[in-house]
Amino acid sequence: MQGQTADGDRGEHQKQPHGQPEELHDHHACIVDALAAAGEVCAARGAQLTALRRRVLELIWSSHRSVKAYDLMEQLGTAGKPAKPPTVYRALDFLIEQGLVHKVESLNAYVGCPHPTSPHEGQFLICIACGRVDEMRDPAVRAAIRAGAQAAGYVPEGQTIEVRGRCARCRP
Template sequence: MTVNAEIFPSPVHDHDDCVRAALDAAEAQCDRHGARLTALRRRVLELVWTSHEPVGAYALLDILKAEGQAAAPPTVYRALDFLLVQGLIHRLERRNAFVGCRRPTTPHSAEFLICTDCGRVAELDDPSIGAAVRLGAEAQGFTVTRQTIEVEGLCPDCRKQGH
């Protein structure tokens, strides 16, 4: 079995590149949709991209407060909603937290691999999974409107360390 190292980046990768790519993609996406990536929305997106681990809304609030931004919870929730609607971030129900999306321009159902050891999250890019769920649901007369699949386990790096 070949391990696709792409989705779990190396622990020593240049994360600034990830953040830059995410912010560039966000600007492009918002331009296309005629949506406004305000300074706060951009900063919230940047904070979600602090690492490849999911971030909760309250952690974001704390950071914004520490930066001297008078960000009330509703403001931050609205910014997160905006980013969700634009497809720039995903919400992990299991963690009640948010992760940045690496391919916001392509509509996709979200399947997540969550490492229970280091906490990193990667998005599986496998349309056959969503298709299989839709087919199975359809066979039961059920129409899928939204699906998020969250799978817990060990990432390649934690597995290598023998955890």
């Protein structure tokens, strides 16, 4: 499934294209596609996508909302006991290093990356009403921020953009 960014650039895989009615969206396909891409990315890099890492990724992709680490711990736990924090944080660190997951800093939560095969910096649209998070890849935004930083004498080492607003479903 392909989504379109604000500047018309076609993304490799978008969680749910903006403007597509939710009833037409096959969310199961999102999860299957994300797990398949993760397997391919890890195999190509010689990285091991263990069962735990795969399960964490699957839980993150289970909705189009961000997921907090402690929610993952509860979901991964057994017999009513949550998983241990180091276990989950190590899995999250691996998934971030491989470009399979992004951390949404303002929410202290994680989302699956729909573009794991191409390194990029995060541009996120966060719905303040329903909590949905979409990733956008707009080269013009990236270039404008880099140019502005350089004009101010900064050497940019990375950027993450988080825009809060209302998604199409939540607008009045």
